[in-house]
Amino acid sequence: MITNKEKDTYRNTKQRQKILDLLIKCDSHPTADWIYRKLKKKFRNLSLGTVYRNLRILKEKGQIWELDFGTGFSRFDAMVHSHYHFICSTCQKIYDIKIPPMKGLDDKVIQMTGFRILSHRLVFFGLCDVCKLKKTKNNKNVINHAT
Amino acid sequence: MITNKEKDTYRNTKQRQKILDLLIKCDSHPTADWIYRKLKKKFRNLSLGTVYRNLRILKEKGQIWELDFGTGFSRFDAMVHSHYHFICSTCQKIYDIKIPPMKGLDDKVIQMTGFRILSHRLVFFGLCDVCKLKKTKNNKNVINHAT
DNA sequence: GTAGCTGCAAACCGTTTGCACGTGA
DNA sequence: TCACGTGCAAACGGTTTGCAGCTAC
Secondary structure (H helix, E strand, O other): OOOHHHOOOOOOOHHHHHHHHHHHHOOOOOEHHHHHHHHHOOOOOOOHHHHHHHHHHHHHOOOOEEEOOOOOOOEEEOOOOOOEEEEEOOOOOEEEEOOOOOHHHHHHHHHHHOOEEEEEEEEEEEEOHHHHHHHHHHOOOOOOOOO | OOOHHHOOOOOOOHHHHHHHHHHHHOOOOOEHHHHHHHHHOOOOOOOHHHHHHHHHHHHHOOOOEEEOOOOOOOEEEOOOOOOEEEEEOOOOOEEEEOOOOOHHHHHHHHHHHOOEEEEEEEEEEEEOHHHHHHHHHHOOOOOOOOO
16 A cells, blocks of 8 residues: 655645745644635635645645544644644634643553554643633533533 | 533434434444444435434434544544544554543643643554554555554 | 646535424423 | 424535646756
């Protein structure tokens, strides 16, 4: 089985560079469409298909991550060093959680399973500050609001 | 903000019961379509829309989980007690990882952020036994194969 | 020169939804 | 009784893809 990842004959195109630049610059986790609309302003005839194709290539090259939190669409992230995420179950905002990555976890699972573990992804769910405050004000009887 | 979760006037229908039974019985993580095709055999005029609607309701009632691993479609799981997952980056098979759930993690993030943390989800990526073996046999020069 | 890339638009496909009818409580 | 649920089919929307022309190397 040969994966695209092994290909290394990628060209340097303006479009791809702009997409990567944007992802590095902004510290949020944009969707493909957001990236498209943002770049479209300067790059008048950019197409959404190109954005998607390049996001896939950048992912294959290991320069970005694709994050899927079950919201129905992907988000992309250029912070390729390991970090974790928090999603507010109410406002859906995504925060980076800067716990030092737990390499020991991988080792634990390697021992248990014998599999080769390459990485892990850890996502916390709950209520962010703003929503927590709103909640206690407006609706004191609601206790559980997990996704 | 009122969520569907607060609703408790659900009826007991044959369809919903069958879907839950199936999810409890099978220890894999089926897709909506798999559930539909499985139940369709006995339940001749079951519709896919009904399966989706009931999966959403069961999720709202907290009886099942919806798992989204970025494969483009959701998987469902009736093991509602906390557990973790492993996905083989090559064959895409999903395994349950039976590490005791780390409640301490939530507390750590609560301290860091002040957010209310309700749960977390931990997914490991790598190569399962079978694919690991195939890989070392067929393609010794390929080192990295992370998703 | 040419393999890879782009813009465009249509196709794809998992999921949702509107509607008329059915059914559990 | 009647609000909730169902089957059916069409719509939705994020993503992919076929194609002809373009461009990095």
